[in-house]
Amino acid sequence: MTQTHFGFQTVDEHEKARRVRAVFDSVAPRYDLMNDLMSAGLHRCWKAYAVMVANPQPGQRVLDIAGGTGDLGLAIAPRVRPGGMVVHTDINLAMLREGRDRLLDHGIVLPTVVCDAEQLPFPSGHYDLVTVAFGLSNMTHTELALRDIYRILKDCGKRMVREYSHCATALRKA
Ligand SMILES: C[S@@+](CC[C@H](N)C(=O)[O-])C[C@H]1O[C@@H](n2cnc3c(N)ncnc32)[C@H](O)[C@@H]1O
Numbered sequence: 001m002t003q004t005h006f007g008f009q010t011v012d013e014h015e016k017a018r019r020v021r022a023v024f025d026s027v028a029p030r031y032d033l034m035n036d037l038m039s040a041g042l043h044r045c046w047k048a049y050a051v052m053v054a055n056p057q058p059g060q061r062v063l064d065i066a067g068g069t070g071d072l073g074l075a076i077a078p079r080v081r082p083g084g085m086v087v088h089t090d091i092n093l094a095m096l097r098e099g100r101d102r103l104l105d106h107g108i109v110l111p112t113v114v115c116d117a118e119q120l121p122f123p124s125g126h127y128d129l130v131t132v133a134f135g136l137s138n139m140t141h142t143e144l145a146l147r148d149i150y151r152i153l154k155d156c157g158k159r160m161v162r163e164y165s166h167c168a169t170a171l172r173k174a
Pocket of ligand 1 (some may be wrong): 095116138
């Protein structure tokens with residue numbers, strides 16, 4: 001069996017997928033609040049910075065992978081108008097539902113697709129921009145997800161991955 005990481009633990013890769021699903025199933029209704037509390041609101045700045053760097057343009061096709069409750073979709077959708085589109089995706093239905101409802105509350109309707117980033121159901125060379133915020137570390141085979149991201153990007157397309165980095169060992173113990 002192949003071992004992988006779940007937080008600071010080493011677990012079997014099937015066990016990781018199961019735990020990730022269970023975590024997001026259970027936190028979905030409280031995810032936004034939890035995110036604000038755990039990052040002291042900083043995730044909003046990190047995402048705003050990521051959108052600024054990704055610099056989406058009117059008319060572009062954008063895919064948000066592991067989009068969860070839709071923060072990036074919310075920020076990017078107005079920037080690709082007119083003529084563009086953001087597709088909001090996640091493997092977890094509960095997270096996507098929260099996101100869809102939240103986007104609707106802001107008057108934004110996005111195509112929403114439940115899918116695994118490791119096997120994206122989209123044609124090759126289709127997107128101008130692919131975004132992933134804090135999703136890659138939750139995936140079991142990140143190399144498969146990255147390979148599929150490159151596959152679906154246009155030749156001149158852009159990929160924006162926002163992720164936590166590792167903290168120093170001393171801090172990790174604390
Ligand atoms: C920490 S949340 C990030 C949500 C959102 N992008 C944000 O920044 O608030 C991680 C998300 O990754 C999703 N996820 C985990 N594994 C996935 C996979 N293999 N394919 C697609 N999404 C996945 C989870 O369901 C969860 O919604």
